[in-house]
Every structure is written in C-alpha cells, then in structure tokens.
Amino acid sequence: MHIVLDHAAAGPAVRLTITDDAGRPSDDRTVAVDELPATVAALEEEHPRWVFARTAEWYPRLLASGIRFAKSHDLSLCRTILRRSTGTAGTALHGAPRDGWDEPVVAPAAADVGLFEWDERPAVRLDPVAELQRQLETVAASSSPGRLSRLLAAESCGAMIACEIRADGLPWRRDVHERLLSEALGPRPRFGGRPAKLERLVEQVREKLAAPRLNPDSQPELLRALRNAGVTVNSTSKWALREIEHPAIAPLLEYKSLSRLLSANGWAWLDEWVHEGRFRPEYVVAGVVTGRWASSGGGALQLPAQVRPAVVADEGWTFIVADAAQLEPRIVAAMAGDRAMARAGQGADLYQGLVDAGTVDTRKHAKVAMLGALYGATTGESARLMPRLVRAYPRATGLVEAAARAGERGDQVTTWLGRSSPLPAEEWRAFQRVSAQPDATAAQERAARAQARDWGRFTRNFVAQGTAAEWALCWLAELRHRLNALPDSDGRPHLVYFLHDEVVVHSPLALADQVARAVQDAADAAGRGLFGDFPIDFPLGVAITSCYADAKP
Template sequence: MPELATASSADGTAARWCVIGRDARGGWGAVELAPDGARSAAVSIALDRLADFVEQRERAASLRWVWHDTARQYAPLLAAGVRVERCHDLRLCHQILRHAGSVGEPAQLRGAPEWNAPPEAATAPVAPPADAPPTLFDVVAEPRRSRGVPDGLAEALDEFDRQRSALASAREPGRLGLLLAAESAGALIAAELSAAGVPWDVDEHDRVLSEALGPRPAPDAKPARMLEVGAMVRRELGSPDVPLDSPPRLLRVLRAAGIEVDSTSQWELAQHEHPAIAPLLHYKKLARLLTANGWAWLDEWVRDGRYRPLYVPGGVVTGRWASSGGGALQIPRQLRPALRADPGWTLVSADVAQLEPRVLAAMAGDRAMTEAGAGKDLYAGIVESGAVATRQEAKLAMLGAMYGATTGESGRLVPRLRRAYPAAMDLVDEAAAEGARGGWVSTWLGRSTQPPGQEWEHVQSSASMPDATGRDEAAARRAARDRGRFTRNFVVQGTAAEWALCWIADLRQRLAAFAPVEVSQAARASGPIFSRRPHLAFFLHDEVIVHAPVAHAVAVAADVRESARAAGLLLFGDSAVEFPLDLRIAERAAKE
C-alpha cells in the first residue's frame, strides 16, 4: 500500500529518501535523506551506471526514490530490467501541493514556476491517431516533454524541501501525504503498463475490422462497407456529392433535407426521424472505428504482440488518468476480444461495481445508501428502498445527482434521492454551492480545484455593477451553475480516482511477490521484469486487467479482491461501504 509521506518500510523500520538528479559534471548525482532530515554526501554516478546504482540501493535498503519526473526517469530503468518499489514524483506532487486548499504555505511552491509542467505520458510520445474530443471531466492530454522542469540534483533537493514544508503546513498532512504517495505510485504503474504492454491478438483485431468495415482498403481509400453506407446516406438526403466527413457541409445538407439540427453529433441526430438518420449514425460509428482503432492504429501501436499505450497520470483535473497516444481510455467493446493472453497465461479482469456512488456513500457516511449497496447491486438496492421504480431510473438519478442535472428524466428523479439519501446529496449539493460562489473544494485526500479564473470573475463582477443588464445577470448565473456542476462532480470523481490509485498500488506490490515462472517465447515481449510474473497490463478508471501465468490465476484473483478491500479500508477506515468486483479469468478480455 502506498505509505504516507513520512513513510515506514514494510518491516516497520524508518524509510530513507534518495534524491537523484543531474550533477554539474553531466552525470547523475544522488543524496540520501534520513527520516530526521540528515543528508548524506552527494554521490556521483556515471550516465550509463544509473540503473546499476538504483538496483544496488534497492537491494540494500528500503528507499523512496525522489526524482523530477517518473515518465522520463523510470522508463530507462525498466528497459534495463530494474524495478523500484517506491518513488516521489516531484513534478506530479508539485501540481497537487501548489493548488491544495489545505496547505498553509503554498507560496514557496507557487514561486517555483519552473515546476509547473503539466502531466505527461509515461514514455516518449509518438504521433497518435485522432482520439475522442475532450469533455469537461475527461480531458485528453497532449504529449509534452517536461517543459522547463529542471533535472539537476540541487533543484530537486530544493523542490523536495519546499514540498515537505508545504505538506507539514497542511491541515491534514496524513491524508495529503497519502495522496502524494498514491499519485507517485500511479506514475510508476503507468510507466510499467507501457513497458509490459497489453497482449494483443492482431489477427482478431483484423477480423473485427474486416467484419465491420470490409477488407482492408488501399492507403487513403475508404473501406467498402463505409462506401456502401455512405451511398445510402447520400441517396436518402438527395445529395450525391455531400462529404459526410465535413460537419459544416453535412449540416447544411441535413437542414436542406428538413432535418433541423444544430450539430452533427450522434446524440442530436438520434432525436430526429428521417430515413437518412439510421445509415448516417451507422456511418459515423464505422468512421470512428476506422479513425480511432483501424488498420493504421494497428500498424502504429501494436508491435510483437503488444499494444503499448501512453498513459498520463493525473492528466484530468480530478486526478483521473488520460492518454496522450494510443487511445487506451477509448478501446471500444467490439475490440475487447483482441486483448488475448499469451499461451500458458491468462487475463484476470476486474471492474468495480458503481464505484463513484459507493465512494459518495463512504465520503458522506450515508447509512441508507451504504445499506442499499450491501451485498448487492447498488442500483437494485435503491429500487428496493422505494426511492425509484426501476434500475434504469436509479442509475439516471444517481448520475443526475453527481453531475448536477436539473432537467429531463435525471432532473425529475434527483429529488427522490434527496429524500432517500440526504447525507450523500447534501455532500454534493454543498460542493456545488461552494463552486458556484467561486470557492474551492477538495477530494477526500486533498486534491483541490483551481481558482475559477479571471474570465469567470469578470462575468460575476459585471453582473453586480449598477449598469448591469439582464443579459449580464443571466450570464453570471449560468457561469455559477456551470462551475457548481463541475465542483459537485469533482469531489466524487476525484475521490474515486484516489481509491483506484490505492487499489492498483496495493495490487502492484502483491503481484511483485509472486514466484517467477519459466519465460516463454511469447511472454518475452513483456520485457525483462514482467515476462516471469503476473503484472498489471491495463487500467481504466475502475477496471484492471492482470496478465498472469495460468498457475497463478486463482491466487491473483484473490489478491485483486483483497487489494480492493484494502483500498476501501485505507481511505475510509471502518466504513461499511463495500466495493464489489465483477471478476473474470479468461484467455480474452471480451465483455458481454
């Protein structure tokens, strides 16, 4: 389990820190820090000897490595066959601490803007295919290479001092320290996921594409099935030349055909009745598959039977991961059968059932909601409580409560949840109210929202001026509601991300304890560290997939469950909230 910032090793002895960075001679330098703050003399390490040094110190002592950027500094170690147990990622921790509302001394961190680089991918980015457009709560980060982050030893020591001082000034340093440890553990896991890769069946992927799109076309040509469906759309619209991949021109043709839409989004198109709508939606689905995960994607991202996406820990403001290449967070269900274990290995897959609502129940200490999810599907429990009539209504109501729905079916159902589960609803309502006022909110462990920004402040101040118009006041109310919806969701989604980090961090350590197996030819593609032991192969918000030798599968499944239980205990103590898993052991990761 990721320890607090004032960590102890597994055997109970005080852990040491080892800060590394580039020295004045162009090589590496390292300084060890004792728990009492005493520093060792700096050690110089030749550029090509860092992996040897890290491996020797890992074997000799319980250490937490302190470095600038796990994405850059861990990948070469993994390639050399060196795994580290713990680290403190200065760049990621800086982002958390400089915005943490509970920190009493953030000024020093904010006075070190050279550390303000955004999250980045776990390995050097490659030109990715077009990913899904970003949304308010799931921003896809662009690949960046530590813009301006210094990599010297002296700078690392100074920044580490600033961070420890800021942490010590926090109202709840234990919680915030756990967040820093979990975030840093996540950075290690992201790098390891890219290094090990996801076992991928190229033939199955090609079969899925050919079945949906037709045979692989020539470069820059459209597949046969897309051409057929496109011809159907044009015929129904009475426009033989309309470019279906040009939203502005398609929009004009749709309106000319009597389909009054403001965009070509799938959601808006589905609201209309017209013979062209069904084939157009089908065309858009095929185009998305071809663009995001077609043959070009397969050529670029899958090598030697492994798909190696680029994860971005903390890439979303709530702490969720993003992806800067390969689209790991958008693998469509129809391609899941391509996730196939090596011969003699299997996939242990686990999803958390209703993670965010259960996290909300634990945060709020809502006994009624906790009981609704005890030993069963939470939405079914909400129906049994009499709050709503069907499972679908329970799901819509809960999503509406967490995302601030006020209209439609979700908005109609939310008041019922307020009556049934007042503690949980009060928590998100208060977070929304604080955000609407321009205040900050925090997750369970202390990740805080950033200030609303000058534009938001300007809109609010304009509405309070003597000459303010009705339009000014409406704009201010709308901006306040939007921010309130954001902060309402932030506290829940961010805490769920923290739970998930603790889950995979604990699981990572358990998997490393398995006895090694004999290396097969196929398993060699996982690299020197992961070809002989079960290891994490995939992570998506509330889902993990472990690639494991068949002989270890049952024990791995037990560890996956135990890690989920341990994560709940670590964050929420003796809370009765359960985090049940849908767990499967199979050759492929297909979903029903």
C-alpha cells in the same frame, strides 16, 4: 529514507543523493550508467522512496535496464497537488508561481527508452533535493499531513504503474484485428482512401439525400444536404440523427460508426501502436484536474468493443478483469459518513439497494436519481426523483450540494485526501461582480446565474470523481504490491490496462485465482486506507478470461 536521482555533472552517469525522511542529505554519490542496476538493487533492500523530477522522463529508461522500484516520489506531480491544495494554505508552496517544475513532461519515445543519453541534460537546471525538502516541509505544515502523504505516495506510484503498463504492453493479436477490420470495412485500400464498405454507404447516403458530391465527413456539407432534403436538424451527432426518420439516416449512422472505427482503431492505428504483439498505451497521470488519467495517444482510454476480440492473452496466460461497482456513489457515502447509503450498497448492487430500501421504485430510477445528484441534473426524471434521494440520504446528498454551492461562489473544493479544484478564471469572477451591481441588466443576471451553476456542477462532481480517482490510485498501488509478492516461476502477473475504475491483469493461468483474490483484497485495503473502519465496501466484478472481449465482470 529518500534517494534522489539526478543527472551527474558530467559523463553518462547518475547522481544519487540519499536523504533522511525530512529530505536532509546524508550521502551523495555518482554512479556510472552501467553500474546503476546493481547499485539500485543493493539500495532497494533498504526500502527507500526513490525521487524523480518527473517519473515519465526517468522511469522508462530504468525499466529498460531491468530496474523497478517499490516506492517513489514524483516531484512535478506532487508539486501540482501541493500548490493548489487548500490543506497547504499558509505554506511556501501554496499558490507558488509556475516555474521549471511545471514544464511539460517529455517521455522518451518507445524506440529510445533503452538509451541513457545523459549528456542531453535539460536546459533549465532544477534542484530536486531542495524541492524535495520544500515539499516535505509543506506536507508537515499542512492541515492533514497523513492524508496528503497518502495522496502523494499514490500519485507517484501511479506514475510508475503507467510506465510499467507501457513497458509490458497489453497483449494484442494483429491477425485478429486485421480480420475484424476486413469483415467490418472490406479489404484494406492499397493507396489509402475509403474501404469498400464505407464507399458503398457513402453512395447510399448521397442517393437518399440527392447530393451526388456530398462528403459525409464535412459537417457543414452534411447539414446542408440534410436540410435540402427537408430534414430539420442542427447537429450531425448520432444522438441527434437517431431522432430523425428519413431513408438516409440508417446508412449515415452506419457510416459514422464504421468511419469512427477506421479513424480510431483502423489499419493506421494498428501500424503505429501495436508492435511485437503488444499495445503500449501512453497514459498521462493526473491528465484531468480531478486526478483521473488521460492519454497522450493511442486512445488508451477508449478501446471499443469492436476491437476487443484482438486483446488475447499469451499461451498459458490469462486476463483477470475487474471493475468497481457504482464507485462514485459509494465514495460520496463514505465521505459524508452516510451509513444509510452505505448499508444500501453493502456487498451488493447499490442501485438495487436503493430500491430494496424503498427510496425509489426501480433500479433504473435509482441510477437516474443518483447520477442526477452527482452531476447536478435540474430537469427531467432526475429532478423529479431527487427529493426522494435527499430525504433518504441527507448526508450524502448534502455533501455534493455543499460542493456545488461552494463552486457557485467561486470557492475551491477539496477531495478526501487533499486534491483541490482550480479556481474559476478571473473573467468568471469579473462577470459575477458586474452582474451583482445595481445597474446590471436582467440578461446579465441570468447569464451570471447560469455561469455560476455551470461551475457549481463542476465542483459538485469534482469531490466525487476526484476522491474516486484517489481510491483507484490506492487500489492500483495495493494491487501492484500484492502482484509483486506472488511467485514468478512462470512469469509474474502484471497490470496491462487501467481505465478509471477497471483494471486488467495478465497472469499465468496457474496464478489466476490468487490474482483474482489479490484484486479484491487490494480494493478492500484501498477502502480502509481512505475511510478507516467506516462500513463501506467496494465490491468488484471479476472475470478470468483469455480474451478481453469475453470479460463480463
């Protein structure tokens, strides 16, 4: 059963349309906003799948009213998958033109999430019931309806989890953060400007480069000052500067590091993003074409080690921090059915497993070779080690090689559950056609080959990263289900942070061990859900700690 939520025709009310599993309506009712929590609670006992036009617009307001759902379907996110997936070829939605369902998601501001301003209806009226029917028909007619259904369910659950993490917030000690900033940068400037430590470093850099008016934040100025000082450099990145020997480099690198701290997580960030002891990250589900999450603000995907000591659990609570080991290589082994590679990582460090199997001589070489396979390295140590990997694991390496060749031809590639890569732009195709003509110049041919290789590297990684993102979504969904089943006499454990292959759960101390088991059980269930009985495992590093900075999974 599906229940579609939509704006009612008039008044502060919500329209609920109950449908069967094919999306055909069986009941239609209008519920006043103040009656919604009780109505939803009663309907939730029937275990429906709640349907949103866009979860990020609806769910924060529902959460603020105490409403949480077990299952959902996000029409906007699911349409994006179905339109592009190679598995839906021949259906009405495959390749459908963009329309109102593709409008950007406008999540309510944090200050407004408790307001049901239903009179502010969208300018473009969409029919969510009709769209649900289209999507369910498309899945049924697809080449892999089971896998696509799993992907759409996981994507939609991920959208709810992102909203729940924002609503619950990551515990954050403002006093600890301010102390860290003062120790690293000096006192907070009263009227803006650089803190004392940064000013001293700027003066050192200016002195060493004999550039008294240098603004080190200006790349053109800094390049000019370095060159005037006899330093040959084409970039001011820290990677380029580390290769240079000059008295100005040490204070310059320190300045860059502290300046990054100030701009990314300084006092202004603290004022904007931490309130009432919580950091509330704003995730963008499927913000990357591979299905990985992005962030619309606050740097949710980049919490540097310098500020992690401020992430402290509440009194009587703790964190369970878990991350998946070598996720993408394991995913590739399972997708390819490469049992030899699966054995190398069985219950242990996959890279060390490659050494123990005699494929390479050191763990460092194993990591270099594997990353080269996933990202298409063609030079250096990766290129030298790749032939060993190819001989030992032809199925796994063959899978990513085939994805690369498809990309070079301009074809799509598809993840395990059915998310497909975008096609290259028409300009890309046009240049490939021109370079293939008999009168093409050697320069054009070289440029076209380089362009094709670049797209091939993208598709090579797409199948690995995209399927890893699917596994992570299933992991999150399985874990959410298990956490909701735990007792909540002292508060229920809940997810408070997610980063690609890492989760952080905030839990009462008394439930910490149960949560740790639930995290691993969820990972195992996610693996079985994707790959059945194929003998691949997904071991986790798990830490129980009151401070995120101390987590060493």
